[in-house]
Amino acid sequence: MNLPNDPVILLSYVNTLLRDEYPSFEELCKSLCVPEEDISSKLSSIGYVYDPNSNSFR
Template sequence: MSLTNFKTMDVNILLSIVNMQLRDKYSSLNDLARYYDIVEDELCQKLAAADFHYDAKSNQFK
């Protein structure tokens, strides 16, 4: 699933997709953002609006 339209996605679906991608394919949020050619800060802001924040140690949003 593509994340290019993450700005319009339901935040809970976005969280699920991002965490799955981080778990299965990408060793960091930066790698995921680079692969999908999205702005990492914008993705973080979208998820932070729903009180989800990236934890680099576990490589997931919580």
């Protein structure tokens, strides 16, 4: 699956999936066949990190 390239759009997309469909970031990445590091590094470039307590990037 092609993920959005723009980090802000990616943030919205990933957080929506985490809220609506996946119980964890790990499950989301497995389902999309994308390494966790690919998403994490792109979102950390705009100051966001995954928070497992809220199951979202903050």
